[in-house]
Amino acid sequence: MTATTPGVKGHCAHCDITFVLKPWQLNAIAISEPFDCPYCHKVLLLNCPRQLRQLRSLDNLALLRPSMLVLTCVALLVALVVEWVGLISKVGQLNVSLVAILIHFLTLRHARHRHRMTLTLQAVNPVIERPVEHFAGVAGTRFGQR
Numbered sequence: 001m002t003a004t005t006p007g008v009k010g011h012c013a014h015c016d017i018t019f020v021l022k023p024w025q026l027n028a029i030a031i032s033e034p035f036d037c038p039y040c041h042k043v044l045l046l047n048c049p050r051q052l053r054q055l056r057s058l059d060n061l062a063l064l065r066p067s068m069l070v071l072t073c074v075a076l077l078v079a080l081v082v083e084w085v086g087l088i089s090k091v092g093q094l095n096v097s098l099v100a101i102l103i104h105f106l107t108l109r110h111a112r113h114r115h116r117m118t119l120t121l122q123a124v125n126p127v128i129e130r131p132v133e134h135f136a137g138v139a140g141t142r143f144g145q146r
């Protein structure tokens, strides 16, 4: 699925740098897990629900490529058989095949276009994001071990 992920970019609202998101960063965003900006090392989080929905819909698009390939192959085979049986002429078969291939490429082009998006990532304060009690608890157990 790596062939479908390039193109999704992240824009760090803190240092104003746009960078290509790596698959693990995309996974982190998809499950609303904060991660560090590779440039300013601020903790980033996607706060926009619309962009989050858009990102999650990419999983469905990843299935589009193989299913479109099968669909186009079936269309070409049907055109071949129909011409062979004698229902349409050779020119008709050629036209049907060309239309099928055209639809195939247009659909994939549209899918690729949708993949090219930039997510606006807001820098969040990790102290507010994670409860203080968590740190207090960790410190407590460390003191307890000593």
Ligand SMILES: [Zn+2]
Pocket: 012, 013, 014, 015, 016, 017, 037, 038, 039, 040, 041, 042
């Ligand atoms: Zn940054």
